[in-house]
Amino acid sequence: MYEKFDPINSAKLVHHYITNMCDPAYDNLPYWLLLPNKKPAEAAHCRVDDAELVGSWYEGLTSAMCMLGTTDGDDVKQSLRRHLMKSWGKHGLRFCEKYPWTHTVHASFHEMGYILPAMNLITEEYPDDEEAEKRTSELVRGMRSLVIERKVCTFWSGDYDEDEPIYEFPNDVYLKDGGFDLTRHTGRGEQAIRNAVSLQGLVRRYELKGDEVALDLARGLANYVLDTSKYFNYKMEFFGHVHSAMWFACGIVKLGRLTDEKRYIEKGKAIYDYVRSLSSDFGWVPEYAQWHPVEEEHCETCCIRDMIVCADELIKCGYKEYWNDMNLFARNQLIENQVRYSGYVECDNSRPDSDGITYHDIDKRMIGGFTGGSEPNSISLTRFRSIAGCCVGTAPVALKTVWDDAITDDDGILTVNIPCDKETDEIKMESFIPNEGRIRLTAKKSCAAGFRIYDWMRDYTVYLNGKEINKTSAQLNKDDVLELKFDISTVEKKETVRGIEFTVCWRGCDVVDLTPKGAHVRLYQRDLSKPKYYPTPDDVDYTGAANYGPTQQKK
Ligand SMILES: [Zn+2]
Numbered sequence: 001m002y003e004k005f006d007p008i009n010s011a012k013l014v015h016h017y018i019t020n021m022c023d024p025a026y027d028n029l030p031y032w033l034l035l036p037n038k039k040p041a042e043a044a045h046c047r048v049d050d051a052e053l054v055g056s057w058y059e060g061l062t063s064a065m066c067m068l069g070t071t072d073g074d075d076v077k078q079s080l081r082r083h084l085m086k087s088w089g090k091h092g093l094r095f096c097e098k099y100p101w102t103h104t105v106h107a108s109f110h111e112m113g114y115i116l117p118a119m120n121l122i123t124e125e126y127p128d129d130e131e132a133e134k135r136t137s138e139l140v141r142g143m144r145s146l147v148i149e150r151k152v153c154t155f156w157s158g159d160y161d162e163d164e165p166i167y168e169f170p171n172d173v174y175l176k177d178g179g180f181d182l183t184r185h186t187g188r189g190e191q192a193i194r195n196a197v198s199l200q201g202l203v204r205r206y207e208l209k210g211d212e213v214a215l216d217l218a219r220g221l222a223n224y225v226l227d228t229s230k231y232f233n234y235k236m237e238f239f240g241h242v243h244s245a246m247w248f249a250c251g252i253v254k255l256g257r258l259t260d261e262k263r264y265i266e267k268g269k270a271i272y273d274y275v276r277s278l279s280s281d282f283g284w285v286p287e288y289a290q291w292h293p294v295e296e297e298h299c300e301t302c303c304i305r306d307m308i309v310c311a312d313e314l315i316k317c318g319y320k321e322y323w324n325d326m327n328l329f330a331r332n333q334l335i336e337n338q339v340r341y342s343g344y345v346e347c348d349n350s351r352p353d354s355d356g357i358t359y360h361d362i363d364k365r366m367i368g369g370f371t372g373g374s375e376p377n378s379i380s381l382t383r384f385r386s387i388a389g390c391c392v393g394t395a396p397v398a399l400k401t402v403w404d405d406a407i408t409d410d411d412g413i414l415t416v417n418i419p420c421d422k423e424t425d426e427i428k429m430e431s432f433i434p435n436e437g438r439i440r441l442t443a444k445k446s447c448a449a450g451f452r453i454y455d456w457m458r459d460y461t462v463y464l465n466g467k468e469i470n471k472t473s474a475q476l477n478k479d480d481v482l483e484l485k486f487d488i489s490t491v492e493k494k495e496t497v498r499g500i501e502f503t504v505c506w507r508g509c510d511v512v513d514l515t516p517k518g519a520h521v522r523l524y525q526r527d528l529s530k531p532k533y534y535p536t537p538d539d540v541d542y543t544g545a546a547n548y549g550p551t552q553q554k555k
Contacts, residue, residue: 002434002512003526005331005420007403008067010338013368014396015064017339018057019076020365021392025353026099028079030057032389036366037381038542040348043365045356047103048389051096052111054083055118056393062121063400084118088135092142095176101356105176108186109169109195112143113247114393116201124208140205143198144217146174150228166228167220169195192229193244196221199251200309207258215259222252226267236270239290246275246306253313265317272310276325279307280497282504282511283329284376295499298373298380301337301391304329305398312401324454327418330402332511334395336523337379339369339387344521344535370395376497378518381540413473414449416441416484419509427476434507434526437488443476450474451484456508460486 021043022028030053031043058080065073087095093107094115119136122129147167153160171180172191178184188194199221205214225231225248232238238245249271256264278294279285285304286297307329311322345363353359371379372388379386406418407429414424419431419439426447432438437457441449450473453460463483464474474482488508495504505513514524520540522533 001528002507002510003528004431004433004435005335005510007330007399007406007420010335011064011067011396011399011403013338013340014370014392014399015061015068015070015073015368017366017368017392018061018064019073020361021369022057022076022079023353023356023358027082028076029083030054030080030389031358034362034366034369034387034389035542036342036345036362036387037540039346039537040351040359041345041362041366043358043362045099045101047096047099047101050083050087050099050102051108052114053389053393054080055111055114055116056390058084058118059114059121060393060396062125063396067396067400067403080118081122084115084122085131085135088138089176090142090179091146091174092135092138092140093174094135094139099356104184107174107176108172109143109174110172110186110188110197110244112139113197113199113201115139116198117204120201120204120208136205137211140202140211140214140217143169144213146170146180147217147220149220150224164223165216165220166224167217168192168224168228188241190231190240190244192225192231193238193240193248196225196251197244197247199248200254201251203251203254203258207254218251218255222248222255222264226252232267232271235274236267237274237289238271240288242275242278242285242287242289243300243302243306245271245289246303246310249275250306250310250313253310253317257313257317265314268310269314269317269319272307272314272322275303275307280333280376280495281328281493282376283307283325283333284374284497285329285333286498287373293499297498298375299333299337300372300385300388301334301370301374302372302388302394304334304337305391305394308334308398308401312405315405323417323452326402326405327454328509330398330418331420331509332524333374333376334398337371337374337391338395339366339371339379339521341521341532341534342366344381344537344540346537374523375518376500376502377514377516377523379521379523381520381535410452412448414447415473416449416451434488434510434512437486437508439484441476441482443478443480443482446475446477448473448475449482454509456506457484457486458488460484 022030030049032048033044033046035042061077089095095105095107122132123136150166172186175181199218202214202218205211249268252264253268284299287300308326311326314322342363347363349360351359369387370391372385372391406422407414419433422429428442430440462469491506493504495502503515512526520535525532
């Protein structure tokens with residue numbers, strides 16, 4: 001027997017993490033930083049908790065609650081909402097509270113990429129919340145007021161009017177006291193792309209509320225990044241932060257789809273295709289492109305989210321070939337990047353929370369978190385961000401996207417895209433992958449239903465109430481059973497990922513084993529007949545790596 005893809009269980013686990021890895025002393029403020037390898041293990045507050053996570057965890061928790069159909073966790077959700085409604089300042093920007101662990105109070109345009117989607121969600125869920133609508137509108141207008149607008153190109157051979165909006169932020173940080181102080185920067189570089197991650201939120205704002213200022217700002221930022229900044233080459237390859245570039249790609253595909261401007265869709269597709277070329281078939285996506293040698297790269301779960309969300313956008317634009325990536329990425333590396341075992345963690349439950357640090361039950365509370373840096377075969381606990389607050393907020397968005405897309409109405413036919421166990425008003429889907437090559441649909445009412453056929457469904461046959469039919473879909477009456485059967489015997493494929501040649505054991509769309517096997521928290525231990533290999537507390541070192549900067553993130 002092998003482990004099955006179970007997105008609902010994954011949603012339960014991340015719901016557990018978000019609702020437990022927060023601080024009741026500060027109205028359930030999240031803890032971004034978790035050090036499971038420190039002895040004793042701890043979670044600590046830092047500025048990002050309030051500046052970014054209150055937004056991304058609001059979105060993440062809401063996604064998990066929607067999947068689970070529960071109101072459990074609403075107390076934490078309302079706490080996050082209260083945090084979100086604080087700390088607003090000049091130009092409609094959201095800053096952060098001055099906590100003991102906060103240094104300079106500032107807003108960054110990258111962080112607005114997390115705040116705006118959460119505000120969009122609040123205005124969508126609570127249409128009577130006038131304060132939220134006001135803040136969201138002011139954030140959009142404030143950001144628009146802060147951009148440099150390039151109007152004339154003063155070239156050596158003459159002056160040329162720019163015929164499209166081109167907007168660029170003057171810096172990546174805006175100080176609460178001091179505004180644009182050009183002696184300050186985040187030091188992350190790549191301001192063009194990092195400042196543009198609010199694009200998807202801006203386009204969503206336009207979609208939800210018809211906000212033309214949001215659309216104008218989205219266009220201007222997109223044009224700047226795609227053209228003037230020279231961030232991408234002619235093939236849309238780039239060098240730098242994959243999460244930012246892919247998040248931007250999600251935004252421009254959505255922009256192109258809503259405005260019917262194909263050039264944006266094509267550019268976004270090309271960015272996706274480039275990052276896909278650096279990724280594995282099972283969804284290991286590097287955190288950076290061409291920055292480190294590839295053998296030093298790790299997979300940040302945020303990047304898998306971006307690939308899944310962008311695939312969803314591209315599918316909506318008619319590129320059906322991206323269904324396969326979405327399915328494979330979700331059920332393999334996304335799921336493996338979630339923490340389900342913590343027996344190697346040393347806890348000290350006698351220590352009280354103090355100075356923004358919490359110790360109690362870290363081993364239990366960390367279950368369901370997502371890693372900020374996996375290798376294809378392991379999560380390296382000694383690495384900075386072995387479990388990352390940002391990924392905990394973004395992963396549930398990917399899970400919900402996949403869950404919502406599991407069965408879609410394709411030209412009047414309810415079509416299975418993502419095999420798993422799911423029940424809708426019309427139909428019950430049961431998947432037996434990877435144990436058997438079989439997906440069964442039982443109609444709960446009269447409907448047309450069928451299966452999306454993938455290359456890995458070898459020698460498939462479709463049965464209606466036990467009788468073979470020569471179509472992949474059929475009209476069903478209540479209690480009719482439509483089944484797809486295919487050859488799922490294990491296939492070993494060689495794939496070079498992170499500079500290492502792996503032997504990947506596939507059963508249908510699921511990776512069930514991977515060699516060489518990894519150290520520390522070993523991944524893809526999906527053969528349930530084999531004993532699990534887990535690290536002990538002695539295997540786990542603490543090297544003080546928490547302070548490593550982004551360019552020092554080795555193992
Ligand atoms: Zn992340």
